[in-house]
Amino acid sequence: MDNVVALKFNGLQFDDWQEVNIRQSIDELVTQVQLGFARPGTGTPFPIDVNTVAQVLINNQLISTVRTDSAPRRITENSHSNQFMGRSLGRELVDTQYSATYKNLTVSEIVKRICTLFKVPLTPFQSTxxxxxxxxQSESPANAIVNAARTANLLIYPTPEGGLVMAEPDNNPPVATLEMGKQIKALVINDDYRQRFSEYLVKSFDYGANTARRGTVKDEGLTFFRPMHVIADRMGNSLGALQRRAEMERNRRLARAHSLVVTVVGWGYEQNGIWHPWQLNTQVRAVVTDEGIDQTLLISDIELTQDDRSGTLATLTLVHRNAFVGQPPTVKKKSAAARKARR
Structure with missing residues (x-):
């Protein structure tokens, strides 16, 4: 597979890039794209403006639909370089502040109304x-949307069309197996203890009942004081909802504190003879025999890179799906044979 990136807009196509960086993450509402090349001579600027919408394709498959953030040019005496930097259509949800009030709508309907206002396509979750x-009030729409999705225990992430999708964490079989020494070229086993707190307290005020409400839960694994207090929005301020929010916050953080970051060659995988790009919210099987790892994990972050030095690489952050389901992580103990082999 050639792994060719094409940028299409206004009937034009540019596909001779020397540097590529494309990033996506669950719970971030935009795909970030940075492309660049260097050439002899003084060159010319890209024929784009503030309203340009471009398609980003890999091997003729749509990866993202973006607006231009910037297009810097560097010119020397005998050469020039051009860069294109853009983000998918949800960027206005991230960059702006806005005020809105809605009553008696579902979580999905609220998110859809905000997205429609900013002309960001949305695939909503049907039952919320x-x-x-x-x-x-004068808030980032992105924060409101992410909080709404979390309240519904859903993921929200960018689509190739530039919009967003609300979905449950994928529970389908793994689309590929990534094994150390074969597909996996480099590996980081990340234990991020900053994710964890000794207690989680979610509080709110029920103006109808004129009473304060709270939900609280502890992380029994921490022996020191490290609190996390959260003021809940009005999307869930009943006593039961606050308690569930506190438990979900703890359980998500317990699971997300442990991740694998794998680097593989290429930007996708083949299934039944058909090439597919790596996608968020899909599961893969990770096998690292020396570490006793053989797990099915969810892709939460993707970084696709290409340059003359390192070639074409994908860096995938893998976590247990419980990191988004809001259930405690299951601890998978190594077998006696695996422990003995490592001694």
């Missing part, structure tokens, strides 16, 4: 809770 009152 009813929210009696919702408001944001």
């Amino acid at each position: 809770a009813l929210v009696p009152d919702f408001s944001m």
